[in-house]
Amino acid sequence: MKATAQELAEILNGEIIGDPMITVHAPSKIEEGTIGTISFLANPKYEKFVYTTNASILLVGKDFIPKQDISSTLIKVDDVYASVGSLLNAFGASAQKEYEHSSLAFIDPSANVHKDTNIGPFACVGKEVQIGEGTHVSAHVTINENVTIGKDCMIYPGVTLYANTVIGNRCIIHAGAVIGSDGFGYSKDEEGVYTKINHVGNVMLEDDVEIGANAVVDRATMGSTIIKKGAKLDNLVQIAHNVEVGDHTVIAALSGIAGSAKIGKHVIMGGQVGVVGHREIADKVMIQGKSGVASNVTEVGKRLYGYPAIEYREYLKAYALMRQLPDLHQRIKELENQIKDLKK
Amino acid sequence: MKATAQELAEILNGEIIGDPMITVHAPSKIEEGTIGTISFLANPKYEKFVYTTNASILLVGKDFIPKQDISSTLIKVDDVYASVGSLLNAFGASAQKEYEHSSLAFIDPSANVHKDTNIGPFACVGKEVQIGEGTHVSAHVTINENVTIGKDCMIYPGVTLYANTVIGNRCIIHAGAVIGSDGFGYSKDEEGVYTKINHVGNVMLEDDVEIGANAVVDRATMGSTIIKKGAKLDNLVQIAHNVEVGDHTVIAALSGIAGSAKIGKHVIMGGQVGVVGHREIADKVMIQGKSGVASNVTEVGKRLYGYPAIEYREYLKAYALMRQLPDLHQRIKELENQIKDLKK
């Protein structure tokens, strides 16, 4: 893609200060901007680079007032971050719209694969699988029997979809993710020997779900493990059997949700968070990275921190005083000595 | 599978209350039960659904006494959970017992693969590999040279087995797991530059071991990293070089065991647990999720919690008081003031 300042200003509904005919072909970071690129100033910390960057165009907030001369053409916009998102999408948009089923793929004759799809080399599409229009199945993807995938999905290389998984429209599944593996469930006899409990349920991803690289979503013992509309899971996240993740919830990398937990809508979890099995977490709850949630959270929008997790500020205060324990300990000793003296 | 209440009651050694000839074809959750399915009541919290479910058959404990009318046929059993396990296995049992080596697989001529095995499309079986009767190797599995796999194993798609790995009978390895990768071992020179230490050992999984999706077990520097009989590792677990995991030990998702640690038998670890290298953990120890074990644990059956991990109740008490530190701090200040007054 190549565009003039004027074309971009129209897309972004922005105001040009400088040369409307200057052209750019790629985005750049402001501190690395070169001629022919467009960069942006969102964080005021980076303002110094505005005066030194070689980027041909700079996106800035509509209230930005330069303190020195600027060589770049400016486009002033209402919301710099949102505009950058739009721009990145414009520049990143793949030109490819030709569909191909690789002759090196294995597609079972009973599978129902829309003709307008991509199936990569060595992809393996099992019995009775359904794949909707516009979906891209990359190299080395394994899709087991009876899986259903909607329209316009992107399945990256090496993904495994176990049998009976159901995937909505516009889902993105990154490389190496595993959807539908057995839950970690066993019965234990009196000698402590475990016997596997068969998991006959499945996994359902609703529309617009994104699953990170090497993440794992286990299928349900019975029924479905469900990741609801618009939820986003980062890399290496673990979702156990029968979990429900609510609409538009985001879960950062290396977090794990244990069996049958129910996570609300618009929840935000940092990285390496753990949630104990069978717990329920209300909508809009925010959980600080590394926290371990051991109880139900019923208050909408509550912010949590700690291990086990408690209210965010309460944890910070308690932790700050824990750091002062050597001093508090000393003060207790002094009080004891003073009392001893007073009692004499 | 389709079965009557009478057939199921015989399998489960249960007592029928209702229509012995009613048939079911699938299991269901009690709150979602539909006609033609069998559901169960194990957790008393769900008793209300007993009176509203449409499941044709319900498994209940032998002491269960209904408080209202029930439309389902009941089968009363001694142990509901164990019966559910048996049922799920009966319904989940795959009909497939025909074996096939996909023409799309690569099998080295020197490999010794039993004829009664499945080898999926694009599987890659290396030199001198041995695979026993009844084992299923799925699509996209890589088995490097000199690996030995026993009987009746299930290797899911995308698994990688590095050279010289030894796998017992009836093991299950979920998609994306990596067995036998190099340990994380380096020598460091005086300038802080790391040189790789070659790992010439291997990994041994004994019989009935299950390894979760995208889990990793590193091979030993010398000798073997060993996962003993009946041990179960959940998804995304990391087992470092030269670790030994004891018989019938279970380790939940995202836990990591550092190099040369020795975990006893019948140990239970929650998710996201960490164990420092070279530590030994006694049999039947229980470690709360997210704990970090930094010392040897010599007491059989000890329960641990915290970071670093201490005795379970000790941690809970200390943490409860940590939350009260703002109050304790206040009380110390008041004591100091009162002493000051008394001294006047």
Add this chain to the structure above:
Amino acid sequence: MKATAQELAEILNGEIIGDPMITVHAPSKIEEGTIGTISFLANPKYEKFVYTTNASILLVGKDFIPKQDISSTLIKVDDVYASVGSLLNAFGASAQKEYEHSSLAFIDPSANVHKDTNIGPFACVGKEVQIGEGTHVSAHVTINENVTIGKDCMIYPGVTLYANTVIGNRCIIHAGAVIGSDGFGYSKDEEGVYTKINHVGNVMLEDDVEIGANAVVDRATMGSTIIKKGAKLDNLVQIAHNVEVGDHTVIAALSGIAGSAKIGKHVIMGGQVGVVGHREIADKVMIQGKSGVASNVTEVGKRLYGYPAIEYREYLKAYALMRQLPDLHQRIKELENQIKDLKK
């Protein structure tokens, strides 16, 4: 490889005590040493095995003085660990130096693959990919368009390299690792719905980098996520978009570095460490396993522990006193009672 004590002593610059012509063909652990193997004593705890092992040769420190008779031939060396490293490399060195492009691989005609490389079965090499001399691409590796790989790299099975990834010389990437996946970045509208931000950057691995099994390195929003010269990442590590990991830094398993964090040189991180986004960590900092780093760390060589991480000894002291809180609480109560009595 088969070698005499004399040959090995020359390689290791060691002194022989015993039979210079005795031969060995493999390394062994001292407690399991058999005739024909070479073992070593580095940790004094294992000295008792020196007197009972059947290993034909033993490496010991040059200051080692036996307390009893020893049947093995000794080689005394300056640094036992370094010598063991050299030995393992000698014994582990693969004889294979013949190169082959499997007829079962898919190599795009536009790719530029050096003839002296290995390309395994079902590997998938995309458009405009460049692969340097001596590099080994294993089975089931996916290399997307425009990836560049240097010389003498080892890419293990099932690795996925997203488009535009750049890999230096002598890098090792273990099975299932994913390099170049999208960063976890979204813009959020007023209804809490997330829209994906396109990531147009890439990942660069400099020379001598090693990436563990099933680890993930996300590509940058713009610019590059960079893993610098000689850095080593363990299994299941997560590196987010735009992170920079410094030269010769080591990060143990299951750690996660959030977006745009900048990790210095020669940093050492234990397992399950988390670093918050946009933080900077100075050179030579050491972070205890499971710690969560929430602030910038400016002091070179600082040692950290805790959640959030504070100075190592400070955390240990505070935690020790946290365990004594029930006692401290009791002492405060007693002080309160005594003051009450004094006031009467």
